[in-house]
Amino acid sequence: MSIETYERIRSNPKFQAFVSKRNNYSIVMSILMIIAYYGYILLIAFDKPFLAQKMGAGVTSIGIPMGVGVILFTIVLTWIYVRRANTEFDTEAAEIIKEATK
Amino acid sequence: MSVSLKQLLAGLGLLALAGGAFAAGADLGQTQQQATNWTAIAMFAIFVGFTLWITKWAAAKTKTAADFYTAGGGITGFQNGLAIAGDYMSAASFLGISGLVFANGFDGLIFSIGWLVGWPVITFLMAERLRNLGKFTFADVASYRFAQTPLRSFAATGTLIVVAFYLIAQMVGAGQLIKVLFGLEYIYAVMMVGVIMMMYVLFGGMTATTWVQIIKAVMLLGGATFMALAVLFQFGFSPEALFAKAVEVHSKHDAIMGPGALINDPISAISVGMALMFGTAGLPHILMRFFTVPNAKEARKSVAWATTWIGYFYILTFIIGFGAVVNLIPNPADYYVGGELAKGLKGGGNMAAVHLANAVGGNLFLGFISAVAFATILAVVAGLTLSGASAVSHDLYASVWRHGNVDSATELRVSKITTVILGIVAVSLGVIFEKQNVAFMVMLAFTVACSANFPVLFMSVLWKNCTTRGAVAGGTVGLILSVVLTIVSPAVWEASLGNPKGSALFPYASAAIFSMTAAFFVIWLVSILDNSEQAQKERALFGDQLTRSETGVGASGASGH
Numbered sequence: 138m139s140i141e142t143y144e145r146i147r148s149n150p151k152f153q154a155f156v157s158k159r160n161n162y163s164i165v166m167s168i169l170m171i172i173a174y175y176g177y178i179l180l181i182a183f184d185k186p187f188l189a190q191k192m193g194a195g196v197t198s199i200g201i202p203m204g205v206g207v208i209l210f211t212i213v214l215t216w217i218y219v220r221r222a223n224t225e226f227d228t229e230a231a232e233i234i235k236e237a238t239k
Numbered sequence: 240m241s242v243s244l245k246q247l248l249a250g251l252g253l254l255a256l257a258g259g260a261f262a263a264g265a266d267l268g269q270t271q272q273q274a275t276n277w278t279a280i281a282m283f284a285i286f287v288g289f290t291l292w293i294t295k296w297a298a299a300k301t302k303t304a305a306d307f308y309t310a311g312g313g314i315t316g317f318q319n320g321l322a323i324a325g326d327y328m329s330a331a332s333f334l335g336i337s338g339l340v341f342a343n344g345f346d347g348l349i350f351s352i353g354w355l356v357g358w359p360v361i362t363f364l365m366a367e368r369l370r371n372l373g374k375f376t377f378a379d380v381a382s383y384r385f386a387q388t389p390l391r392s393f394a395a396t397g398t399l400i401v402v403a404f405y406l407i408a409q410m411v412g413a414g415q416l417i418k419v420l421f422g423l424e425y426i427y428a429v430m431m432v433g434v435i436m437m438m439y440v441l442f443g444g445m446t447a448t449t450w451v452q453i454i455k456a457v458m459l460l461g462g463a464t465f466m467a468l469a470v471l472f473q474f475g476f477s478p479e480a481l482f483a484k485a486v487e488v489h490s491k492h493d494a495i496m497g498p499g500a501l502i503n504d505p506i507s508a509i510s511v512g513m514a515l516m517f518g519t520a521g522l523p524h525i526l527m528r529f530f531t532v533p534n535a536k537e538a539r540k541s542v543a544w545a546t547t548w549i550g551y552f553y554i555l556t557f558i559i560g561f562g563a564v565v566n567l568i569p570n571p572a573d574y575y576v577g578g579e580l581a582k583g584l585k586g587g588g589n590m591a592a593v594h595l596a597n598a599v600g601g602n603l604f605l606g607f608i609s610a611v612a613f614a615t616i617l618a619v620v621a622g623l624t625l626s627g628a629s630a631v632s633h634d635l636y637a638s639v640w641r642h643g644n645v646d647s648a649t650e651l652r653v654s655k656i657t658t659v660i661l662g663i664v665a666v667s668l669g670v671i672f673e674k675q676n677v678a679f680m681v682m683l684a685f686t687v688a689c690s691a692n693f694p695v696l697f698m699s700v701l702w703k704n705c706t707t708r709g710a711v712a713g714g715t716v717g718l719i720l721s722v723v724l725t726i727v728s729p730a731v732w733e734a735s736l737g738n739p740k741g742s743a744l745f746p747y748a749s750a751a752i753f754s755m756t757a758a759f760f761v762i763w764l765v766s767i768l769d770n771s772e773q774a775q776k777e778r779a780l781f782g783d784q785l786t787r788s789e790t791g792v793g794a795s796g797a798s799g800h
Contacts (some may be wrong), residue, residue: 176393204348
């Protein structure tokens with residue numbers, strides 16, 4: 138692909154909109170992950186009794202499902218991003234490339 | 240010199256004690272040789288035989304440098320995801336985390352979460368851009384619009400340092416494990432890992448390394464799934480019943496259900512968290528895996544699958560740790576030294592998962608899990624060596640020394656020579672560090688990765704005004720700070736170098752919060768002050784780089800097979 142193709146892609150307003158839309162999405166997702174992880178870690182650092190308290194009558198503490206929850210959240214968040222990127226974003230990118238190369 | 244170096248390293252080892260398990264990484268520690276386990280050795284021999292047969296098949300496909308570095312770009316996202324998971328699920332994380340859960344319960348969970356959270360960040364910010372800009376090594380990406388010689392020299396240095404720290408941990412771990420798992424001597428393990436790994440990489444390049452990782456990952460996930468199901472089956476698939484029994488038999492009783500001493504100081508906790516989260520995005524052997532898939536779509540799928548498998552695996556290790564509590568503690572005669580709880584598990588605290596394998600699956604399954612644990616190290620070492628060899632042959636030799644004027648065959652030959660040299664280095668490191676506690680080495684590798692490799696990669700790809708000078712200056716500051724601060728932290732400075740308590744210049748368990756921040760700051764500062772002609776040229780090239788990284792137009796494709 139030539140430099141002119143890059144220039145044509147860049148001069149397409151759709152490209153600018155596409156890049157900022159996807160970047161915003163990436164940043165929002167990253168912030169969600171950072172909040173979930175550091176929130177959990179800081180909770181451990183500052184309020185251990187909260188995580189150690191029991192759920193109902195059993196021995197299982199709140200911290201365990203929350204911890205497993207952070208793991209599952211990590212996996213789900215990753216798939217949500219990948220699904221959207223592999224369908225919606227890739228389709229839009231393909232259109233922009235097509236417009237620049239025809 | 241050699242004496243002081245030795246003292247220094249011995250001191251670094253003590254980090255594990257003072258910094259807490261969280262900072263040090265799961266530790267395989269020193270072990271006692273056990274009786275020879277022929278079942279395990281036979282299972283391992285089968286694994287080696289099978290993987291060498293795969294290597295023979297891979298060798299026929301490994302003809303060019305591209306085949307060697309990236310398997311010709313022909314790996315699918317699902318396969319690559321498994322291989323990344325294989326790279327990441329080390330013996331230390333399997334045995335170490337389940338051992339930590341066995342000893343402390345809940346704290347093991349905190350630990351494993353830390354190792355997982357870097358993956359989404361890679362997915363959201365790096366995976367696609369890496370694939371679109373890169374070819375063989377992460378230096379390809381970082382140096383895309385920059386002066387090749389300084390940037391690649393820096394990236395290769397960062398790669399080799401991370402690989403060296405990681406290799407030491409793996410080689411020593413292999414030696415310690417073989418004493419317990421197979422009942423063989425330390426030196427056999429080190430030699431065996433060195434030789435077999437060299438055969439994978441030398442003949443089969445990335446294709447063989449990838450398949451070894453995939454096979455290992457499937458075996459490890461399969462074995463761990465079986466163990467976790469067997470444990471849950473004992474309790475009618477009720478985690479509550481499992482936990483209740485564990486609280487009853489564990490010496491710490493209800494304390495295993497809540498957070499213990501793992502995280503006390505928030506700054507250390509955040510710092511360690513940063514090293515794990517962003518260090519993963521700076522590990523050269525992981526980054527290299529993104530170039531083995533044909534396009535960005537598959538690169539994204541790779542990380543999504545890798546995250547899934549690794550997260551699933553950590554949930555399994557948590558169940559396995561509790562399973563070990565309820566199966567081993569009530570039977571001290573079978574699993575404890577001299578049959579006494581006070582004397583600890585046979586082979587050490589990290590053998591919890593291995594003993595549990597015996598408890599739920601008998602001797603044959605014990606042999607299987609032992610073989611898998613050892614195969615794990617072999618596979619990780621192969622991946623590390625390949626990434627080190629690529630940094631030398633692709634970045635240093637072909638790009639820096641020959642300025643890109645080198646044919647594929649010569650570059651391939653240099654990679655192979657480097658592989659042999661790295662194999663010898665790995666074995667030597669294993670021998671030199673035999674008596675040292677090297678648990679901190681993996682953590683140190685992550686700290687360097689997040690302070691040197693990651694900031695340079697991130698800023699070069701995402702920030703228009705970044706320049707060669709800024710990237711190299713900031714990366715170098717991050718690299719030096721991360722190593723130096725680790726040395727002057729209390730564990731090393733006071734406990735090992737014998738300085739009085741309270742004299743350490745750096746009070747925290749991990750350097751990352753400072754070294755990574757400093758790297759970003761220096762990259763920013765030097766870049767904005769850089770008004771050279773070269774800097775203007777580099778900024779002007781950002782538009783093209785951005786277009787390629789965002790759309791994949793012009794990305795290096797699968798090399799066709």
